[in-house]
Amino acid sequence: MHHPDLISPATALREYEIFHSAIIEIRSNYLLVRFETVTQDFSSVIRALNERWNLGLREIKRDELSGDAFKLVDRLSMERGTVGRDGEPYSPNRSPEDKAKREQTQEKVSKLFDAPHLARAVERAKASYAKLAETADL
Structure with a gap:
C-alpha cells in the first residue's frame, strides 16, 4: 500500500484480488515475468518480448543495468x-x-x-496472485 492512511487494509486486499482476477482474463495480451527473472536475467525478458510481438528491442546485458x-x-x-x-x-x-x-x-x-x-481476505488475495503467477511466461 503506497498510502496506508488513505485506504484500509480490507479495501486494499479487495482491490488486490479484483486486479489480479481481472488481468488473468486478458492473460494473452501481456508477458508475465517473475520478479526474479526480471532482476536476474533481463535479456531473457527482452528476447521473449521480441519473439512474442515480433519486436526489435535491443537486449540489455546485466552489467549495463545500473x-x-x-x-x-x-x-x-x-x-x-x-x-x-x-x-x-x-x-x-x-x-x-x-x-x-x-x-x-x-x-x-x-x-x-x-x-x-482479515485472514480470509489475505488468503483470497494470495490465491488470486498464485493463480496468476502459475501462468508466468518466464
Missing part, C-alpha cells in the same frame, strides 16, 4: 507529477532517512494485515 535506470524512472515520475522531487519511494537514490522511514511504514502496514478479521 542506478541509471532508477534515475530515469525517478525523472519520468517527477515529470509526470506522480512523485515529489525526491523520486520514487523505492529508489536507491533516496536518502538513508527516507529509506528508514519507508521501512518503518512497511513494517507498520505489514502488521495491519495480520489482523484476524
